Amino acid sequence: MTDRLSTLMHRAAEGLDVPPPSTGVILTRGRALRRRRRLASAGAAAAVLVLVAGGAAVLDPDQPSEPTPSRGVDEPPRTLDLGATLAVGSTLVFRDGTEQAELGDRGVTSLHYTSVGVLVRHGDRSSAEPGGTFSLVHPDATVSPVDISTGAAAPVTDPAEPYVAYVQRRGGATQVVIHDLGTGAEVARADVPSSEDLRPVALSGDVVYLNAGDDDYVVDWRAGTVSEPGIVHGRPDVAGGRLAAVVEGRGVVLDARNGEQLFSVAVARGGRVDLSPDGRFVALDEDDGVNGFEVYDVxxxxxxxxxxxxxxxxxxxxxxxxxxxGNRMTVCVSASGVCDVPDVRLPxxxxxLGGWSYEQ
Incomplete structure (x- = not known):
């Protein structure tokens, strides 16, 4: 944990009815010090954001298209009502098993929620290997191809947005690319420091989180900024603008932009926390299922x-x-714990399973 994150957590904890976590570190102090350096002083590539809207200069010859307007601050997330969503072999099953879409290949590598459907990577084998084909499964179960190439790295999406973000290396430069699945067009491209192990970690709203070993970057593609804010590190659990982590015996949920603490609960040694795709719920798993797990409303x-x-x-x-x-599923409401077993048989x-990444 950086000093800034520790300070933010303590300030936020003063206003909560839970015991505040003590000052500590998520990372070693050496890494925390490295985190303070600015992008320019590290000799990193300058950020070059390519947009048509918002007054940013268009610098890319491919002329990216107009992006879909962003949500207002107070507007609720536009997540689709897809219910339980999973891939079984080459079939995407959603709406608690009542809808199916066939992908035509022998297996699905991964599935990613967006506001316009489910982005599916599929190919000859259902394993986390480079390559494969991308398709968008629409809410009406129709399937359309998606013309993107992400290489070995997994793409990232936000269930409340129509975008997919991925890293692409072109002409000696490393860039983050934003593709609008609703229009089928590229809408932004930003230069980021080149690194063979640079990976997108999460997309939340207009922000892409990236990791390259000891280095972390945040790209706000609408604002045109690339930074190292010192809040999100490594391969974090980020969703709905929130970050979940275990910090010195407490499971915390923070605002991913400013580090404000939104939730805190005691966690036993070896426990883990996982955010829901929309960031509204966090699961706490402490004893490998001996006593089950808890889902909290953040x-x-x-x-x-x-x-x-x-x-x-x-x-x-x-x-x-x-x-x-087996071939049955149980669907549960996180807020109430009410569960149902739909009268469907899975192929x-x-x-x-939807909501998890099966790629590196």
């Missing part, structure tokens, strides 16, 4: 107990959970 602090471990469950785009056993095949 805003209200209310909690519900579920059996098993969170990794056995998928997340729907709007924060509910589901579990598959045979390898399963990929």
């Amino acid at each position: 805003d209200s602090g209310s909690r519900v107990q579920f059996p098993g471990v969170i990794s056995q469950y998928g997340w729907s785009p709007d924060g509910d959970i589901f579990r598959v056993r 045979p095949g390898r399963i990929r």
Whole structure:
């Protein structure tokens, strides 16, 4: 943890009805000191954002298209009502098993929620290998191809936005590319420091989080900035503008932009926390399923107990959970704990649960 993050957490904790976490470190002090250096002083490439809207200069010859307008600050996320969503073999199953879309290949590598459908990477094998084909499964179960190439790195999406972000190396430069799945057009491209292990970690609103070993970058593609803010590190759990982490025996949820603490709960040694795709809920798993796990509402602090471990469950785009056993699924409302077993039978095949990344 950087000194800034520790200070922000303590300030935020003063206004909460939970014990504040003590001052500590997420990272070693040496790494924390490295985090303070500015992008320019490190000799990194200057940020070059390519946009048509917002007054930014168009510097790319490919002329990216107009981006979809961003949400207002007070506007709720536009997540799709897809219910339990998973891939079984080459079939995407959603709306609690009542809708299916066939991808035509022998397996699905990964699936990513967006506001216009589910982005699916599929190919000859359902394993986390480079390559494969991308398709967008629309809410009406129709499928359309997506013309992007992300290489070995996984793309990132936000269930409340129509975008996919990925890293591309072109002409000696490393760039973050923003592709609008709603229009099928590239809308932004930003130069970032070149590194062979640079990976996109998360997309939340207009912000892309990147990691390259000990270095972390944040790209605000609408504002045209690339920075190292010292809040998000490594490969964090970021969703809905929030960051979940375990810090010195407490599971915390922070505002990913400014480090403000939004939620805190005691966590046993070895425990983990996982955010829902929309950032509204956080799951706490402490004892490998012996006593189940808890799902907390980040805003209200209310909690519900579920059996098993969170990794056995998928997340729907709007924060509910589901579990598959054999050819049946159990769908649960995170806010209430009410569960249902839909009267559907799943097709045979390898399963990929929505809400989890199966790529590096």
